[in-house]
Amino acid sequence: MRLSGARAVVESLKKEKVEVIFGIPGGSTIPLYDALYETSKDSGIRHILARHEQCAAHMADGYARAKGVPGVCTATSGPGATNLITGLAVAYMDSSAVVAITGQVPRQMIGKDAFQEADIVGIATPITKYAIQVNSASAISETIRTAFLLASTNRHGPVVVDIPKDVMYEEVDMDYAENVKIGGYTVRSGEPHPYSIKRALGLMIGSERPLIISGGGVIASKASEELIRLAELMMAPVATTLMGKGSIPENHPLSLGMVGMHGKGEANIAAEEADLIIAVGMRFNDRTIGKMDRFGMNAKIIHIDIDPAEIGKNIRADVPIVADAKKALSTITARLSEMGSKRGESEWTKRIRSLKESFVENYKRENKGMSPGRLMKILRDVIPKSAIVTTGVGQNQMWAALHFEVLEAGTFITSGGLGAMGFGFPASLGAKVACPGRHVFNIDGDGSFIMTEQDLATAVSESIPTVTIVMDNRVLGMVRQWQCMFCEERYSSIDLGKVPDFVKLAEAYGAEGVRVETYSEFEKAVRKGLKTELPLVIDVPIAMDEKVLPMVPPGKSLKEVVWFG
């Protein structure tokens, strides 16, 4: 079958079972959009017109995380492509399978500083798993197959496919390659090595105070069940990273919540007291481990990760296990069961319980005005456990991490690694498109939301009803908190002033907006959000002195938790 390069792109995407593309057309992608138009009746591909390419990338990311399949975004050459960058960097840091198709100027104009030319492969290479330019139409189908393979195997990540405009017009025989080979890339089985399992079991059996730290890899490999089994067999408490939040239901008796800079006191102290740390699908980020040379000083460390380059990168593991989290955990739990090593109550479990109890009151502390912690608890009580929650970045994100209990793995979507403000709202739209039958709530801050609020237009015109809760303190709250705690209250450029009025802003886009002043109004607004057919923005005034506490100050070890700021 002879067809245009652009049509070959669409046919290739169909082969990859792509159902949705998030993007904005432009000069270099006109042929692609023409092919999408041509096939719109029968391709089964829905195009969602974003209002900013960054949002298109975040939407594709939210879609990928919510659905567990690659999310696809597209942008034109030059500014369209460069606008994707923050979104791709988020996907890279959080190992999310995003495929971005960018237009490029025609081949004979590349390198001539043509109108809307940018070296997107060069720009994107450091923040993607792979970036490639297609130099002839005959390579399109193979390259797109490669892109999806790379994005969604081993450790997932974003891939850019850059296609010059004239390549999209070139005619080609469509022949979709199922088997592609790229250099030395092999799809790993993810099976753990028997020897490392044996050594890990040795440490596990010998430990008295085991702690599991679970990361995003556990969610990516859908290993929650195995994680919980391991925790219960060993009676080991489970702390999570931000990315691993929800990998164990946070109301589980062995759940300690998040560990790290803004982690829970009990999780941080447990990390200091443990004699064995079983780290699964996590990478010992600085925000997780506090002072690097103090972390796990009293513990042996077993590190399970699918990416061999993570082993020994930040923390030296006593037993490294390069494996898929699900496969490693199921092997370990099977062996532990065979050995009949099921533990009961111990000094350690008692210690953990008393730690948790000792901090209960600390989390309930309230200042004047509405307490973020209590708002999170109300939200949790009202929305179903299958509801997906996305977050912005900053205090809002950390309040959600500390106080919103995630009860199902994969229902908490946040920019953990890059920490990109503006992520939450477009990610909520992507998640809602992926799972239209589920409720999607975005917990955001005023500073964060304003970075991407223009895509309320997308939400309204494409009928994507998500609910955004703006924790509205009229300042860049996390920076203000640091300036308060570490700069002697010299508040520098954090005041966002009185504008905008978020209710009117929502209404200007044809969405709904509501401002709440009390807990009961908040609860009512959240309930309204469960029924809304329009995107809803709930503006929640928060006192600017509200801090995220506890906190481990930068450069301190995890036990140096500060409870009062």
Add this chain to the structure above:
Amino acid sequence: MAEDTRAELSIIYALVEDRPGVLFKVTSLIRRRGFNIETITVGSTEKERVSRITITTRGDARIVEQLIKQLDKIPEVMKIGELDLNDTVFRELAILKVSAQDSAKRQDIYNYISIFRAKVVDVSKDSLIIEIVGNPKKITAFLDLMKGYGIIELARTGIVALPRGGKAGHD
């Protein structure tokens, strides 16, 4: 590139797919992970469309291991590893232009050239161009001697290396 004596020299080899942009990916990764390259060479191999990259760097074993693991993640990298210095043939080539106006000095230079098995590849009235091949220490020693005569210009290639013995592909 000045030789650094702070840490042990490591030679890393990578066999990569010969595609546009691969060298960029390798060097960009080395830069952004904060590693320091002493030399890097790229060239063809016995296999079509496969290039060999040889990188020398200095750092402790853990840093080198980390660099190798990061580089191994580049999809075009087909094979990568560290060469054992005791079991590797490695060579570098340098060409240098040395000032040689005075005939007595010129004679001294010829003597050194003969001792080091270097070669004169160009002669002019007041200078020589010398080519020297060998391990980098030998080259550095030769250059140190030549400094006294005035090195006008110098170009070094960086190291290429192969493991000793009959096997190919570093198996």
